[in-house]
Structures are given as structure tokens and as C-alpha cells.
Amino acid sequence: MRSGLACLLGLAGAALTNATFSVEKRDGPAVLTVPMVPDTSRQLAKRSKSVDVGLKNERYVSYVANVTFGTPPQNILAYFDTWGNGCWLHSVNNSDCDLYVDHSACGGYGSYNLTASTTGKELDEKFAYDDSGRMITGDFVTDVLRIGGVKVDAMKMGIVTEAPITSNTLSLGYGNASSISLTQALADAGTINSPAFSLWGQTALFGGVNRARYFGPLYTFPIVNGSDLTKAFRINMDDISINETSAASTKFPLDAVFDTAVTMSYVPKSVAQALNAQIGNTSVPDEYGQVNFSCSAMGENSTIEFKFGELEFQFYLSQFVSQQSGTGTNDWWYPDEETCYFTICENVNLQDEGSIVLGSNFMSRVYAVFDLENDEISLANLNWWERNPDDIVEITSGKNGVPGAKSGVSEATKDSAGTHIEKGPGMIAVVVGAVLMLNV
Numbered sequence: 001m002r003s004g005l006a007c008l009l010g011l012a013g014a015a016l017t018n019a020t021f022s023v024e025k026r027d028g029p030a031v032l033t034v035p036m037v038p039d040t041s042r043q044l045a046k047r048s049k050s051v052d053v054g055l056k057n058e059r060y061v062s063y064v065a066n067v068t069f070g071t072p073p074q075n076i077l078a079y080f081d082t083w084g085n086g087c088w089l090h091s092v093n094n095s096d097c098d099l100y101v102d103h104s105a106c107g108g109y110g111s112y113n114l115t116a117s118t119t120g121k122e123l124d125e126k127f128a129y130d131d132s133g134r135m136i137t138g139d140f141v142t143d144v145l146r147i148g149g150v151k152v153d154a155m156k157m158g159i160v161t162e163a164p165i166t167s168n169t170l171s172l173g174y175g176n177a178s179s180i181s182l183t184q185a186l187a188d189a190g191t192i193n194s195p196a197f198s199l200w201g202q203t204a205l206f207g208g209v210n211r212a213r214y215f216g217p218l219y220t221f222p223i224v225n226g227s228d229l230t231k232a233f234r235i236n237m238d239d240i241s242i243n244e245t246s247a248a249s250t251k252f253p254l255d256a257v258f259d260t261a262v263t264m265s266y267v268p269k270s271v272a273q274a275l276n277a278q279i280g281n282t283s284v285p286d287e288y289g290q291v292n293f294s295c296s297a298m299g300e301n302s303t304i305e306f307k308f309g310e311l312e313f314q315f316y317l318s319q320f321v322s323q324q325s326g327t328g329t330n331d332w333w334y335p336d337e338e339t340c341y342f343t344i345c346e347n348v349n350l351q352d353e354g355s356i357v358l359g360s361n362f363m364s365r366v367y368a369v370f371d372l373e374n375d376e377i378s379l380a381n382l383n384w385w386e387r388n389p390d391d392i393v394e395i396t397s398g399k400n401g402v403p404g405a406k407s408g409v410s411e412a413t414k415d416s417a418g419t420h421i422e423k424g425p426g427m428i429a430v431v432v433g434a435v436l437m438l439n440v
């Protein structure tokens with residue numbers, strides 16, 4: 001179980017590629033590979049509670065895709081969001097963009113100018129979207145979305161004229177009655193066979209599985225829901241332990257949702273308290289549910305395990321510890337630093353999403369396949385240190401469309417429904433769509 005750990009520690013920040021899109025040729029599999037681009041503008045830092053964290057030695061790696069919308073193409077950088085169900089872009093008229101000399105560049109992320117597009121059509125439907133407690137409003141349009149060599153002719157998109165701080169967003173999830181997700185739009189356009197995608201490190205692969213990027217079995221789990229929750233990428237988690245010692249096993253299974261828009265991960269209070277107790281003398285959680293502790297108390301080589309049925313992920317605990325409050329992990333061991341911040345926090349703000357929220361500090365470390373047609377998620381250990389060539393196979397439509405995947409639901413917990421911690425009065429969510437990684 002530990003064999004991979006030595007390699008893992010050496011890899012911080014290695015996943016960043018000099019990214020542009022690539023699309024497989026017609027005679028190849030029906031897949032679309034989208035490597036993320038660095039979030040150089042970091043406008044979204046505004047959405048984090050730590051606005052100006054010292055980024056001297058770090059660089060951001062994030063779920064940002066480089067796309068165009070309109071004819072002629074207008075350049076847009078948009079966040080890939082696994083939690084939400086809407087797709088929206090800033091309007092060039094948005095007051096957020098007034099802050100910039102070049103309105104259309106809008107801080108480097110780009111904004112949409114309907115008047116400048118010959119293919120844009122304004123729909124007779126208003127866009128109103130509740131983004132974790134903040135209302136985003138504007139108009140719906142359809143226009144040409146280009147993502148790499150692939151074109152979606154009439155992509156429905158909310159064009160935001162009124163908003164608090166927000167960002168261009170492309171949902172990869174289920175969509176709802178008014179919004180379609182990018183994944184579904186690519187399936188409808190025939191680019192991919194089935195609305196499904198793989199996500200690992202900072203790469204999204206629509207319609208396919210890259211067998212060279214994971215090792216061990218690819219285990220499949222059914223999507224679950226809490227009765228009061230919106231349908232989302234949510235499965236049961238069976239345990240979290242430190243040094244293979246579980247302090248909260250009786251609280252599990254718990255529903256766990258995948259959310260690329262938050263950097264940290266969140267667990268119910270009872271689980272947070274048990275994990276914090278294992279680390280030692282932690283502070284009381286701050287208003288965001290995060291604790292700090294003396295770095296020396298963490299212990300070198302401490303590990304953390306996440307269990308889903310037959311599958312266990314093991315990482316160094318230091319990968320879930322940061323030197324700064326409110327950010328994702330720094331990915332390194334800092335024996336000389338005094339204060340460490342645990343990036344698995346008590347879920348105080350995101351209870352609307354689920355009991356456990358797995359942010360990009362977790363998601364960027366696993367290989368995951370999200371299958372919207374079959375309501376399943378497949379997971380495997382990420383193989384990102386080996387430079388072996390891609391081995392991409394298509395996901396087909398219908399049952400068992402994810403090649404090589406097998407059920408990961410263990411006999412022991414098969415019939416357990418999974419506990420959902422009911423939501424309490426939450427605060428406005430703190431979200432930021434990026435992972436902070438160390439530049440090594």
C-alpha cells in the first residue's frame with residue numbers, strides 16, 4: 001500500500017503542462033482531451049477568504065479551460081465545475097469588467113459581446129442562478145462554443161450582466177431544466193458517445209478513459225443522493241483514517257460530493273473532531289471550519305487514507321496541510337515552519353452540497369470517471385509520475401460503458417444507505433477554483 005508514496009512526495013506541481021487543446025482525429029476514438037491552463041490572473045482569489053496570500057514560491061494550477069464563444073471566436077477562460085449545473089460567461093457589459101481598460105478581456109478571463117457575434121442569439125428566457133447563495137442573473141443566449149478542434153453549434157449559455165464576484169463557468173455535471181452542462185452538450189453534438197468524462201491532475205478527457213494514467217483497478221460506485229440535496233457527483237465514502245487508524249469509523253458511510261470549485265475538503269463536525277484529535281493539539285476551528293496546529297506535531301511520514309468500498313487511497317498527510325490559512329495544500333513538508341493548517345476542514349459552509357465535500361486538494365490526486373448516463377463514478381489511483389504514453393479508450397453508451405471498470409461497492413456496506421448529515425443554517429460558501437501547488 002505504501003509503495004507509491006515515495007513517488008508521490010516528489011511530484012508536487014509536476015502536473016502542469018503547457019496546455020492547448022487537442023482533439024483526436026476522426027478515425028480515432030470519439031474523445032476530447034482538455035488540459036487546463038494556469039490561472040495566471042487569479043481573479044478568483046477574490047472569492048477566497050485569503051485574498052493576497054504570499055505566492056512567492058507557489059504557482060496556481062487550476063481547472064481553467066481555454067475556449068471560444070461566438071463568431072468570430074471570442075477568447076474565454078472558463079472554470080470547469082463538477083458541482084454546479086449551469087454554464088455562464090460574463091457579459092462585456094458586466095460592471096465587473098468595467099474595472100479593466102479592455103472590457104472584453106475582463107481581467108484576462110474574457111467576456112462575451114453578443115453584438116460582436118454574427119451567430120449569437122438571445123433567447124426569450126432570463127438566466128437566474130443561485131451560486132451557493134449568490135444570485136447571478138442575465139440573459140440566455142445560444143452561440144458557437146469551440147473547445148479545441150471541436151465545435152458545439154448552439155451552446156446555451158447564461159450571459160451574466162448582474163453578479164457579485166463570479167467567474168466564467170462551464171458545468172460538467174447534470175444541468176437542470178434551464179441549463180445544459182458542457183458534458184451533455186458534447187454528447188448531444190456527437191463529439192463523444194456518452195455524457196461521461198475522466199478527470200485527473202489538471203486534465204479532463206471527455207468520452208474516454210486514459211488507462212496509462214491510473215494503476216490498480218478502476219472501481220465503480222453508484223451516485224447517491226441525500227433527500228434534501230440536488231443531484232450531483234456524489235457517492236458514499238466508507239472511512240477516513242490517519243496512519244491507517246480510523247477514529248471516526250462509526251460515522252461512516254457518508255455521502256461525499258466532488259467539487260472542483262473549492263480548494264479544500266470538508267467533513268462533518270464529528271469526523272473533523274476525530275481527525276483533529278489524531279493530529280494532536282489543534283486550535284478550535286475558525287469560522288470556515290479550519291484548524292491550525294504546530295507543524296512538529298504532525299509527524300514525518302504520517303499518512304491519510306480515504307476509503308470507498310474496495311478502494312483505499314493513501315496519501316502523505318502533509319499533502320492535506322498548508323502553510324497558509326484558507327488555501328489548498330502546499331504539497332510539501334515544512335519541518336521548520338511553526339504553524340500548519342489542516343486542509344480537511346469541518347463542513348460549516350457547504351452543507352448544501354453534501355456531508356463531505358471533496359475539493360481540488362483531493363480531486364487533483366485521484367483518477368476519476370464521471371458517467372452521467374449511468375449515474376456512476378469510477379475511481380482509481382492516479383499514475384502521474386510515470387511518463388508512459390497515453391492509452392485512451394472510448395466510453396461507450398449504455399450500461400458498463402466505462403472500459404475496464406468493475407464494481408467497487410464492498411459486500412460489507414452494500415446494503416447500507418449511507419448517512420447524510422442534515423444541513424444546518426450555513427454561511428455563504430467560500431469557493432475558489434484553484435489548487436495551490438509548490439513550485440519545485
Ligand SMILES: *[C@@H]1O[C@H](CO)[C@@H](O)[C@H](O)[C@H]1NC(C)=O
Nearest residue numbers: 019037038040066067075077
Ligand atoms: C488561449 O487560447 C488563445 C488562442 O489560441 C491563446 O492566444 C491564449 O494565449 C490562450 N490562453 C492561455 C491562458 O493559454
Ligand SMILES: *[C@@H]1O[C@H](CO)[C@@H](O)[C@H](O)[C@H]1NC(C)=O
Nearest residue numbers: 091092093112113114115116
Ligand atoms: C450592453 O448594454 C447596452 C445598453 O444597455 C445594450 O444596448 C447592448 O446590447 C449590451 N451589449 C451586450 C453585448 O450585451
Ligand SMILES: *[C@@H]1O[C@H](CO)[C@@H](O)[C@H](O)[C@H]1NC(C)=O
Nearest residue numbers: 092093103104113114115116
Ligand atoms: C461590442 O461589440 C460591438 C460590435 O463589435 C462594439 O461596437 C462594442 O464596442 C463592443 N462593446 C464593448 C463594451 O466592448
Ligand SMILES: *[C@@H]1O[C@H](CO)[C@@H](O)[C@H](O)[C@H]1NC(C)=O
Nearest residue numbers: 085128129130131176177178
Ligand atoms: C438550475 O439550477 C440553478 C442552480 O442551482 C438554480 O438557481 C435554477 O433555479 C435552476 N433552474 C431550474 C429551472 O431548475
Ligand SMILES: *[C@@H]1O[C@H](CO)[C@@H](O)[C@H](O)[C@H]1NC(C)=O
Nearest residue numbers: 224225226227228229230231
Ligand atoms: C434520491 O434517491 C431516492 C432513492 O434512491 C429517490 O427515491 C429520490 O427520488 C432521489 N432524490 C433525488 C432528489 O434525486
Ligand SMILES: *[C@@H]1O[C@H](CO)[C@@H](O)[C@H](O)[C@H]1NC(C)=O
Nearest residue numbers: 283284285286291292325339
Ligand atoms: C490558530 O487558531 C486560533 C483559533 O483557534 C487563532 O486564534 C490563532 O491565531 C491561529 N494561529 C495562527 C498562527 O493562525
Ligand SMILES: *[C@@H]1O[C@H](CO)[C@@H](O)[C@H](O)[C@H]1NC(C)=O
Nearest residue numbers: 279280281282294296297298
Ligand atoms: C499538547 O499540549 C499539551 C498541553 O499544553 C502539551 O503538554 C503537549 O506537549 C502538547 N503536545 C504536542 C504534540 O504539541
Ligand SMILES: *[C@@H]1O[C@H](CO)[C@@H](O)[C@H](O)[C@H]1NC(C)=O
Nearest residue numbers: 243278279298299300301302
Ligand atoms: C504516523 O506514523 C509515523 C511513522 O510512520 C509517525 O512518524 C507519525 O508521527 C505518525 N503520525 C500520527 C499523526 O500518528
Ligand SMILES: *[C@@H]1O[C@H](CO)[C@@H](O)[C@H](O)[C@H]1NC(C)=O
Nearest residue numbers: 005006009298299300301302
Ligand atoms: C520517514 O521516511 C524516510 C524515508 O523512508 C525515513 O528515512 C525516515 O526515517 C522516516 N521518518 C520517520 C519519523 O519515520
